[in-house]
Amino acid sequence: MIAAGAIGIETWLEVHHFLVAEAELLDNRRFEEWLELFTEDVEYTAPVRVTKKNPAPDVVAQNLLFDENLASLTLRVKRLATDVAWAEDPPSLTRRLITNIRVNPAPADDEFLVKSNVLLFRSRGDVGRHDIVCGEREDTLRRLEGALKIARRRIVFDQASLGTKNLAVFL
Amino acid sequence: MTTMASLKTVERLRATVEPEQGRIPMFIYTDPEVYELELERVFGRTWLFVGHESEVPEPGSFLVRDMGEESVIVGRGEDNQVRVFLNSCRHRGMRLACEDFGKVSMWRCPYHGFTYDSAGEFMGTLIAAPYERAAYPEGLDRKALHLIEARTDSHAGLIFATWSQDGPTLDQFLGNLSWYLDLLVGRAEMEVVGAPQKWVLPAGWKLPSENFCADAYHTATAHSFLARLGMVKGVDFGRDGYHVDPGGGHGLGVGVHFDEESYFPADLRDEYRAHLEPEQLGLLDRVKNLHGNVFPNLSFLIPNFIVVDGRRVSGMMLRLWQPIGPDKVQVWSWHLVERNAPEWWKRLGQKMYVQTFGMSGMFDQDDTENWEAQTRNSNTALWRQDEIMLHYAMGISGEPLTEFPGPGDVYDGKFSEAAGRTFYRTWLDLILDQRPEQ
Numbered sequence: 127m128i129a130a131g132a133i134g135i136e137t138w139l140e141v142h143h144f145l146v147a148e149a150e151l152l153d154n155r156r157f158e159e160w161l162e163l164f165t166e167d168v169e170y171t172a173p174v175r176v177t178k179k180n181p182a183p184d185v186v187a188q189n190l191l192f193d194e195n196l197a198s199l200t201l202r203v204k205r206l207a208t209d210v211a212w213a214e215d216p217p218s219l220t221r222r223l224i225t226n227i228r229v230n231p232a233p234a235d236d237e238f239l240v241k242s243n244v245l246l247f248r249s250r251g252d253v254g255r256h257d258i259v260c261g262e263r264e265d266t267l268r269r270l271e272g273a274l275k276i277a278r279r280r281i282v283f284d285q286a287s288l289g290t291k292n293l294a295v296f297l
Numbered sequence: 298m299t300t301m302a303s304l305k306t307v308e309r310l311r312a313t314v315e316p317e318q319g320r321i322p323m324f325i326y327t328d329p330e331v332y333e334l335e336l337e338r339v340f341g342r343t344w345l346f347v348g349h350e351s352e353v354p355e356p357g358s359f360l361v362r363d364m365g366e367e368s369v370i371v372g373r374g375e376d377n378q379v380r381v382f383l384n385s386c387r388h389r390g391m392r393l394a395c396e397d398f399g400k401v402s403m404w405r406c407p408y409h410g411f412t413y414d415s416a417g418e419f420m421g422t423l424i425a426a427p428y429e430r431a432a433y434p435e436g437l438d439r440k441a442l443h444l445i446e447a448r449t450d451s452h453a454g455l456i457f458a459t460w461s462q463d464g465p466t467l468d469q470f471l472g473n474l475s476w477y478l479d480l481l482v483g484r485a486e487m488e489v490v491g492a493p494q495k496w497v498l499p500a501g502w503k504l505p506s507e508n509f510c511a512d513a514y515h516t517a518t519a520h521s522f523l524a525r526l527g528m529v530k531g532v533d534f535g536r537d538g539y540h541v542d543p544g545g546g547h548g549l550g551v552g553v554h555f556d557e558e559s560y561f562p563a564d565l566r567d568e569y570r571a572h573l574e575p576e577q578l579g580l581l582d583r584v585k586n587l588h589g590n591v592f593p594n595l596s597f598l599i600p601n602f603i604v605v606d607g608r609r610v611s612g613m614m615l616r617l618w619q620p621i622g623p624d625k626v627q628v629w630s631w632h633l634v635e636r637n638a639p640e641w642w643k644r645l646g647q648k649m650y651v652q653t654f655g656m657s658g659m660f661d662q663d664d665t666e667n668w669e670a671q672t673r674n675s676n677t678a679l680w681r682q683d684e685i686m687l688h689y690a691m692g693i694s695g696e697p698l699t700e701f702p703g704p705g706d707v708y709d710g711k712f713s714e715a716a717g718r719t720f721y722r723t724w725l726d727l728i729l730d731q732r733p734e735q
Contacts, residue, residue: 172657176397176492189491189632193651201526201652205659208525210518213662286397287495287627291665293657 133229133238141229141240141267144274149222152296157203160296161196165268165277170194172261172281172297185282191293192281202296213294218250220295232266237277240265244281244297248290257290259283261297306330310728316721319690319714326501326675331728332623338727339593340365344450344457344470346595346617347371347381349631351454351488357400357415363619363627364458369447370394370404371456374415381458383445386411387419393444397492404444417444453483455595455615473543473705474591477551480581481597481613485568485635490647494630496656500668501675502594502620503724505628508664509588509596509616510548511717513540514691519663528603540692540713541589543705546723548716549589551580552601560585560602560609562642565635576702586611592723594618600653600660605645612650624672630655689714689721 144163151160164170172191178184194202205211226243242263249256266278281297306328313322325331347362348371359372361384368384370393384392386406393404393413403420404413410424419442422429429437447458450467452475457467464470471478498505508515516535523529538552554560559582561569569578586601596616602609617629632650634643654661678685692713697706708715725731 174492174494177395179396179399182396182399186492189494190647190651191494191656193648198648198652202659204526205522208522210521210525211663212519212666287497288656289497291496291498291669292662294662 132231137238138227138229140274141238142227144267145224145227145240145242148276149224153220153222155206155217157206157296161200161203163276164196164199165270165275166196168194168196168199168275168277168279170199170276170279172283172293175283175286177286184286191283191288211294213292216250218248218295221247222297223247234268236269238267240267246295246297248295259288259290259295259297260285263297306334307729310725313684313686314721314725316689316718316725319688319693319718320686321689321721323675323678323685323687324681326503327624327672328675328679329623332620334728335620335724336365338730339724340620342459342461342464342727343593344459344467345593346455346591346615347449347458348456349454349487349489349615349633350379350451350456351636352398353379353456355400357402358398359394359401360398361394361396364447364460366621368392369458371458372415375402376416378416379449379451379456380415380417381447381449381456382413382417383447385445387442387444411442413444417446419443453479454487455482470545471547471591472545473703474545474547474549474589476577476703476705477541477543477549477587477589478591478597479573480577480584481587481599482615482633484572484577484581485565486637487633488636490632490634490643494628494656496628497621498626498628498665498668499624500626500665500672501624502618502626504668504671505616505618505626505664506590506594506596507717507720508668509598510590510720511540511550511714513538513550513552513588513711515664515667519667520660522659522663536711538586538711539698539701540708540711540715541703541705542697542708542716542719544719546592546720547590548720549587549597550711551584552586552588552711553580553583554585554602555583559583560611562639564639565637565642568635568637580702590720592720594620598654600649603649603653605649608641608645610642610645610649612646612648612653614650614654616654624676628656689717693718 171193174186174189176184176186206214223245224242228241230239232239244261244263246259261281261283264280265276267274268277345364348360352360353373356373356375359370362369362371370382370384373379384394386393388409388411391406391408393406410422412420412423414420419439447460449458513535541549587599590596599611599613602611613633615631619627621627634646692715695708695713701707
């Protein structure tokens with residue numbers, strides 16, 4: 127299926143622009159503005175990935191790496207703004223590459239189901255090291271008063287044992 | 298193996314590690330020679346945590362875990378007994394199980410088909426069976442091909458294994474710690490939620506282990522965002538309570554509150570009462586947080602209770618600091634909950650666990666920062682001529698309470714490193730091969 131087919135090229139471009147602009151906010155640590163992209167009832171989660179033999183599923187939905195709502199995302203952002211958020215002060219330098227955007231209609235008229243791939247480059251400190259975190263995001267985007275908002279995000283990481291020291295960064 | 302280098306290391310350890318004086322040299326956190334000795338004499342000899350019984354619920358269920366750097370299979374056999382085997386075929390050393398967990402009726406090596414039953418008995422080369430007689434006309438010695446098996450035992454659902462066939466029993470190894478461990482995992486029927494989180498941290502394994510064992514003091518600084526955001530008034534969550542040195546290198550801190558009512562769900566009280574002694578239940582009623590470490594590398598935590606959606610909750614965890622090199626650990630983090638708990642306690646407890654601890658947890662993030670930077674400094678301390686000695690003397694002149702319901706040396710207030718000093722004494726005795734009298 128061609129992603130733009132079911133929803134029209136203009137909507138696809140709008141979603142693409144939205145996700146790229148969101149990544150820019152995160153890469154530039156404009157977290158308060160980033161929070162404004164979510165609906166009041168947002169669910170932001172990430173299941174645990176495991177190593178399994180075919181054809182068993184490799185996503186364990188009962189256990190989560192993120193289990194957030196707007197209140198807890200706001201708390202995380204407030205924490206980052208204090209002078210004692212040691213894990214991200216000095217902050218990581220990050221770059222998010224958002225690709226493979228797929229947009230499909232949702233059951234609700236004002237929503238879209240959006241999948242995208244994310245590659246996060248993260249470096250911190252002085253020895254030239256970096257971490258790469260890769261995954262797929264499944265979003266539900268909702269149109270509210272003309273603007274797109276994230277009503278649901280589920281991040282499926284592509285590692286059963288993540289190679290970055292913490293998830294003090296958002297995806 | 299004792300090489301010239303390790304001899305030199307052993308002498309340096311003997312001369313510089315002085316737990317009872319509260320002095321520990323920095324190089325031991327990450328020295329590769331020390332690490333070699335640890336794999337041989339600590340991880341090769343003591344009891345190690347390998348899983349929770351709820352993770353192997355029925356005959357055939359298995360987990361792939363590590364003991365030191367060795368991959369093992371933790372399997373529940375057809376006879377319902379849990380056994381631990383080296384995950385290595387007796388023919389060419391190939392791994393028998395290559396997935397995190399699953400269910401099988403036998404272990405079949407994917408290389409040459411050497412196959413073992415759930416008790417580790419060699420059964421034959423199943424897929425290649427028609428050719429087995431041609432390949433081995435003299436037959437295969439089934440006894441000699443039995444899987445290498447570790448000694449296995451469990452306490453309150455926690456499965457432990459050891460390569461030592463003649464050392465202390467698990468009961469002796471846990472000693473006084475059992476009384477406190479029961480508050481954590483023995484108070485009710487517990488179950489692991491889903492699968493553990495796993496990630497890799499550039500830190501020596503002892504740093505996080507000793508943090509959970511004997512470091513209540515760091516919370517006031519490392520986790521001071523709580524006070525900054527007005528979520529707590531001061532550092533009382535780090536101070537009020539007891540520091541416990543149960544012996545054996547284990548250690549814990551019990552944070553207590555002064556409210557009338559227990560913070561745990563009233564619905565579970567009957568089950569707690571059936572599982573615990575009255576003195577244990579009395580202490581559980583006052584618990585507002587509980588942290589500790591089972592020597593060498595299994596940490597546990599009931600995070601400080603907080604109010605979520607109008608209810609007081611906490612989401613407990615087990616945490617294994619699995620060494621994968623002198624300055625690297627694979628972190629395993631399990632969330633456990635009472636199987637018969639009300640839904641709200643399960644749901645909010647899990648949310649609380651994920652948001653405070655675990656890979657994205659707001660507390661965990663700041664801890665990883667410290668352990669990584671300590672590890673880098675330790676690497677540079679290796680070659681210094683003048684030894685860098687670190688300070689481990691908090692509470693060194695403190696006297697244990699004479700009356701306390703639980704066993705071990707118990708200190709009033711959590712600000713003490715007594716159990717940390719015992720952690721390093723136990724570690725040093727193992728490394729120097731000075732086995733304490735049993």
